[in-house]
Amino acid sequence: MKIINIAIDGPAGAGKSTIAKLTAAKLGFIYVDTGAMYRAMALSCIRNHVSSENEEKVIEICEEADVTIEYKDHEQCVLLDGENVDSYIRTEEVSRMTSSISAYPKVREKLLFLQRGIAKNHNVIMDGRDIGSNVLPNADIKIYLTASVETRARRRYLEQKEKGFDVNLEDIAKDIEERDYRDMHRDCAPLVIAEGAIVIDSSNMTIEEVVDEIIRLKVKAEEG
Numbered sequence: 001m002k003i004i005n006i007a008i009d010g011p012a013g014a015g016k017s018t019i020a021k022l023t024a025a026k027l028g029f030i031y032v033d034t035g036a037m038y039r040a041m042a043l044s045c046i047r048n049h050v051s052s053e054n055e056e057k058v059i060e061i062c063e064e065a066d067v068t069i070e071y072k073d074h075e076q077c078v079l080l081d082g083e084n085v086d087s088y089i090r091t092e093e094v095s096r097m098t099s100s101i102s103a104y105p106k107v108r109e110k111l112l113f114l115q116r117g118i119a120k121n122h123n124v125i126m127d128g129r130d131i132g133s134n135v136l137p138n139a140d141i142k143i144y145l146t147a148s149v150e151t152r153a154r155r156r157y158l159e160q161k162e163k164g165f166d167v168n169l170e171d172i173a174k175d176i177e178e179r180d181y182r183d184m185h186r187d188c189a190p191l192v193i194a195e196g197a198i199v200i201d202s203s204n205m206t207i208e209e210v211v212d213e214i215i216r217l218k219v220k221a222e223e224g
Ligand code: DC
Pocket: 012, 013, 034, 035, 036, 038, 039, 095, 098, 099, 100, 102, 103, 127, 128, 129, 130, 131, 179, 183
């Protein structure tokens, strides 16, 4: 049977992970959250008290870090040196560190290999920033999922509030804009609309509408 790869890229907070996870569950595919892999490496840098500007040291830590993924009840868990670090990688501190260290080519190289290996043998929905453009340029379907900064900031604010974090909407919007800028302007594998990607703006769409649209595109791709 032919392996199917679906790539979803887009800026922070566009809803990629929620949508990719739900779509994967509906299709019986594996969901691969590549951001979580970068986050695990960033956590390792924070734990080792390394500044994001110290490229040499960041590379050293990332090369030593053993990042793997596992699936429990179809949910992805990220392991850092064997420890499940899912509950430590979603803080704003880790987000900032991740955005900085993911600009280093050596850091990306390590994860590229791991990501391609998973997609080669499984039907996957993989989300990130460079999946359609760089990791899986031959993916069967490429989606670029976006939404306005205001929408994304509001979503992240509600998400963080719900988790009990003390957050400020304006700070989050500023953070999102800075991350967008860094992700889109780095030299190595920046966030771009990949060739052949279909752009979906989720600002005025429900999660279900986006999931249905991706499933429709998958059916269409299989038909023809
Ligand atoms: O998707 P996310 O917010 O968890 O990603 C965290 C950071 O990791 C983001 O700032 C960009 C980076 N990233 C990347 O450079 N390439 C990917 N494939 C996934 C994430």
